[in-house]
Amino acid sequence: MGRAKKVVLAYSGGVDTSVCIPYLKHEWGVEEVIALAADLGQKEELEAVREKALKSGASESLVVDVKEVFVKDYAFSAIQANAVYENRYPLTTALARPLIAKLLVETAEKYGADAIAHGCTGKGNDQVRFDVSCAALNPNLKILAPAREWGMSREETIAYGERFGIPAPVKKSSPYSIDKNLLGCSIEAGILEDPQVEPPEEIFQMTKAIADTPDNPEYVEIGFTKGVPTSLNGEQKNPVELIAQLNFIAGNHGVGRIDMIENRLVGIKSREIYEAPAMVVLIQAHRDLESLTLTADVTHYKRGVEETYSQLIYNGLWYSPLKAALDGFIRETQQRVSGTIAVKLFKGNATVVGRRSENSLYAPDLATYGSEDQFDHKAAEGFIYIWGLPTRIWARQTRKINESSSFS
Ligand code: ARG
Numbered sequence: 422m423g424r425a426k427k428v429v430l431a432y433s434g435g436v437d438t439s440v441c442i443p444y445l446k447h448e449w450g451v452e453e454v455i456a457l458a459a460d461l462g463q464k465e466e467l468e469a470v471r472e473k474a475l476k477s478g479a480s481e482s483l484v485v486d487v488k489e490v491f492v493k494d495y496a497f498s499a500i501q502a503n504a505v506y507e508n509r510y511p512l513t514t515a516l517a518r519p520l521i522a523k524l525l526v527e528t529a530e531k532y533g534a535d536a537i538a539h540g541c542t543g544k545g546n547d548q549v550r551f552d553v554s555c556a557a558l559n560p561n562l563k564i565l566a567p568a569r570e571w572g573m574s575r576e577e578t579i580a581y582g583e584r585f586g587i588p589a590p591v592k593k594s595s596p597y598s599i600d601k602n603l604l605g606c607s608i609e610a611g612i613l614e615d616p617q618v619e620p621p622e623e624i625f626q627m628t629k630a631i632a633d634t635p636d637n638p639e640y641v642e643i644g645f646t647k648g649v650p651t652s653l654n655g656e657q658k659n660p661v662e663l664i665a666q667l668n669f670i671a672g673n674h675g676v677g678r679i680d681m682i683e684n685r686l687v688g689i690k691s692r693e694i695y696e697a698p699a700m701v702v703l704i705q706a707h708r709d710l711e712s713l714t715l716t717a718d719v720t721h722y723k724r725g726v727e728e729t730y731s732q733l734i735y736n737g738l739w740y741s742p743l744k745a746a747l748d749g750f751i752r753e754t755q756q757r758v759s760g761t762i763a764v765k766l767f768k769g770n771a772t773v774v775g776r777r778s779e780n781s782l783y784a785p786d787l788a789t790y791g792s793e794d795q796f797d798h799k800a801a802e803g804f805i806y807i808w809g810l811p812t813r814i815w816a817r818q819t820r821k822i823n824e825s826s827s828f829s
Contacts (some may be wrong), residue, residue, distance in 0.1 A: 423450020425536035425563050430479070430531045431507030431521055431551065432456035434470035436590060437568050438540040440578050442477040442629035443566045444584035445538060453480045453563075456537075457528050459521050460486040462603025462661070476588050483528065488603055492660035493521055496700070498606055501648040501755050503708050503723075504731040507680050511700040512734050518547055519739035522554030529562055543569040546686050557740035598626060603664055605677075605697030616692045621679055628672045628697040638767035640774070641670060643706045645762070648755030652702055652721070664699045671698035676709050678739040686736050702771045706762035709773045714757050714780045717804035723754055734735070 428451050432438045434649045437458075445451040456474030460467055468483045495516045498504075505511050514587075525537040537555055541548035552564050573581060579589045598612030608624050622630050644652030653663055656754035671677055677698030682690050712718060725748055760778025764771050786795040 423452070424565060425449075425534075426812065427451070427453040427455070427532065427534040428438065428536045428565060429525050429532065429534045430456055430457045431525055431537070431539040431776075432458045432474050432479075432482070433540070433585050434458065434465065434468070434473050436539075436575075436578060436582060436587070439473060439477045439587045440582040440585075441538060441540050441567050442474065442479050443587070444571060445565065446478060447585075448571075449565065449567070451554060453534075455479060455481040455528065455532055455534065457524060458481065458484045459517075459524055460481075460484060461491050461520075462488045462665070468536055474829075475791045478585060481532070481646070485524055487520060488661045489659075490691065491517065492664055496522055496664065496725055497649045497660065498705050498751075499734065500650065500752050501758075502730040502747075503704050503711075504734055505704060506735045507681070507683055507733045509679050510683060510695055510735075511605065511704060512731065513602065513678075513697050513700060514600045514607045515546065515550065515734050516604065517602050518737070519554045519722070520548035520794070521522045523558060525551075525756055526555055526558040526562065531563055533809060534562075538565040538567065540567055540568050543606050544685075544687060544689070546735065546737065549686055550739075553737040554740055558693050563656055579823060581728075585759065586782050599625070602777050603668075605662065608694040608696075616682060620694050624694060625678070627698055628669060628678050629675045629677045634768055635676045640736050641676060641702070641764050641766065642669070643667075643703065643762050643764065644760070645710055648707065648711075648758040650707070652761075666682065667699035667702060667808060669698075671702050671771060671773045672696070674771075675769040676766055676771045677701040688774055698814045700751055701762060702766075704771060705771055707758070707802075708765055709776055710758055710762055710778060712753075712777050713776050713783055714760065715754060715784065719754055735780065752818050 428445055430438065430445070442454050442456065445454050446781055456479040458467060458470050458474070459770070471482045471484045499512055499516055506515070528534070537549070539551045541551060548566060548569060549659075552566070555562060555564055583589060589733070597608050597613065598610040600607040606626050613617050613620060613624075642653070642654050643650055650663055652658060653666055658666065661734050677696055679695040679697070681695075682692050685691055711723070730744070730747050733739065733747070735739065738744055752806070757780035759780060760776065763775035764772055765774045786793055
């Protein structure tokens with residue numbers, strides 16, 4: 422008896438996921454492997470990927486275009502939450518995982534499979550995200566992760582694949598591990614494992630080097646409706662188009678590069694380089710629009726929620742009761758977050774330079790230092806008296822204590 426009969430495998434076309442197919446069948450006694458590749462805007466030849474799965478022994482090979490759902494249901498939620506892990510990583514890889522898990526579970530249910538599988542190793546965050554998301558969506562499905570158990574080196578994996586007609590990578594494969602989708606690029610391993618080494622220019626795919634960016638700034642206007650970006654330079658855009666175009670525009674100015682040491686859920690620190698031009702600009706712009714349209718207490722409280730929300734995404738808890746509860750909070754806060762933000766892009770920087778909204782809480786008659794000022798200056802005195810009362814009493818008491826101790 423094998424570990425499972427029919428398995429739906431998250432398939433990328435790479436060596437590891439290809440080798441998973443014969444491995445599941447020959448080592449673990451799986452009868453049927455259905456390969457599933459998600460089109461998340463990674464710009465790969467997905468028809469070739471589809472065929473490769475069949476050649477590797479899959480009984481069925483599916484490619485699903487989920488770019489629009491990815492942006493609308495995952496990226497836009499993250500933007501509304503200003504979600505950045507450890508204050509820097511816009512979660513571009515992490516956001517794709519729960520969506521892939523959802524596809525795996527739906528496909529398993531449709532085809533009557535008893536397990537899902539992925540090619541993650543045992544060291545990363547992605548295995549956690551896949552396993553926990555799948556468990557949340559259908560706890561009856563088994564989860565198989567051959568690469569977590571097989572203990573083969575890179576060379577052994579390639580040799581194993583060759584026995585089953587899986588060709589070794591033609592060109593000397595890149596020393597980097599790269600995960601790419603419409604939202605961004607995550608690059609690690611190779612020389613980047615030395616945290617002292619500056620990332621070589623060759624690794625970047627979405628952003629220009631500062632030396633090659635235009636010598637004049639470019640301005641973009643981003644329109645938001647209830648916290649969701651809907652227009653670019655005055656033109657309504659569908660979600661996928663908006664992200665793709667903004668990636669290009671901001672990347673051309675070298676905006677969106679991140680080089681960081683991050684704390685993985687499994688306890689190790691790793692060095693990762695990210696490119697995420699559109700996400701970086703959109704989150705910055707969104708946060709600014711919130712400053713204009715949310716009250717002070719909601720703004721401040723939301724910052725704490727955002728921190729938790731980012732950790733939930735990073736830690737594989739997209740489908741969890743806490744995440745759902747925070748979604749309710751965030752949805753409520755976004756009702757008036759509509760307006761337009763002007764961003765200046767120049768030499769690697771994105772700077773918000775203007776904002777407007779019909780729901781603006783900025784009151785010129787109160788903010789001005791000119792003669793039109795309507796703010797009641799006299800009222801400040803009474804306010805400060807009561808606001809400072811606890812401090813005054815505390816200070817009085819401190820003096821008393823100090824005096825009596827100096828006499829004893
Ligand atoms: N560190 C990122 C995360 O945990 C990306 C992981 C994948 N990175 C890669 N280069 N393959 O979300």
